[in-house]
Amino acid sequence: MHFKTLAIHAGHNPKDHLGAVMPPIYQSSTFAFRDVAQPGPFDYSRSGNPTRKALEDCLAALEGGTRGFAFATGMAAETTALMLFSAGDRLIVHSDLYGGTYRLFESVFRNKGISAEYVDLRDLEALRVALATPAAAVWIETPTNPLMNLTDLAAVSKLARAHGALTICDNTFLSPYFQRPLDFGIDIVLHSMTKYLNGHSDVVAGALVVKGEDLAARVGELQNALGTCAGPQDCYLVMRGIKTLPVRMEEHHRNALAIARWLAEHPAVAEVLHPGLESHPQYALAQRQMTGCGGTFSFRLKGGNEALYRLLRGVKVFLLAESLGGVESLIDHPATMTHASLSADVRRQMGIGDDLIRLSVGLEHVDDLIADLAEALS
């Protein structure tokens, strides 16, 4: 079936729930056994919950995976994925990625003997060199937050597989509607469902979708053993959000691309970083592995701090806030907000200057959004 149909129906069959068209919220921590030593399909909600399972089955269908898993946050999903590894394991990690992921590697897992070596995965030769030393996994984020750099999923997964390394791809920015990493040979897809999958800025949640029964069993054991799972109320809300994912993503894409084109012509703007613009250095790759660009992109502003403060304080429709992927438009200054947990040195190395602005373009009328930016930039 088509993606739009799966987004509405996968994971839930009304016949199993008294005809309820929407999946019920099973707000129950435990489930009565049928008989001595005979549990029903669910026994305890950390191990499994019917509402969570409906979402997890839907996620697996949308990403084309063997099994999906829902977690309390995106970081809980990342933590669970990293618990697949052991002390002494070395991971090759894209050098440009979400600040919280970098912090998890550096301030939590490095102390436990799981090390990250940062490599610019746009450079396949650099990856080949890095893979010459044994690596347990390659960690990808594409497009990257906030620089909108892309990684060639087919090329990287092929190289990693040839060297026996697992591949993990953070697909938060595009959602499965615009990019399906498993189709390109990736082993594990990761989401902050807080962003586009839920889409309404009222839940924090995360997901992993894996390919292969062996990985599915290992991640399932970890989700239960670690207790990182999402609660039923949040799973319900994410499922409700997913039903409109296709229409939301199309509109996010249209609005953001129109604003990116408008900003590219604006005299106060030095550079627009958006993979749907022909000026993006990886435009051809974007056309190959993505079917759209979503609503998030960034740009560099001229005029130093004065211009920056004027813009951040001047917007009225765009809200100055972290996060992305919701129906409302947000403006973010990565250096002082989402990526403030990185040292100034690391930010500089990555290319996250004080002049960089990230927009999460929502579903308001595009003319109002452009008028808001025009006013604040004037």
Ligand SMILES: *Cc1c(COP(=O)(O)O)cnc(C)c1O
């Ligand atoms: C927000 C985000 C995360 C972390 O997810 P939370 O739900 O905030 O824990 C991970 N990766 C990317 C790309 C993100 O944008």
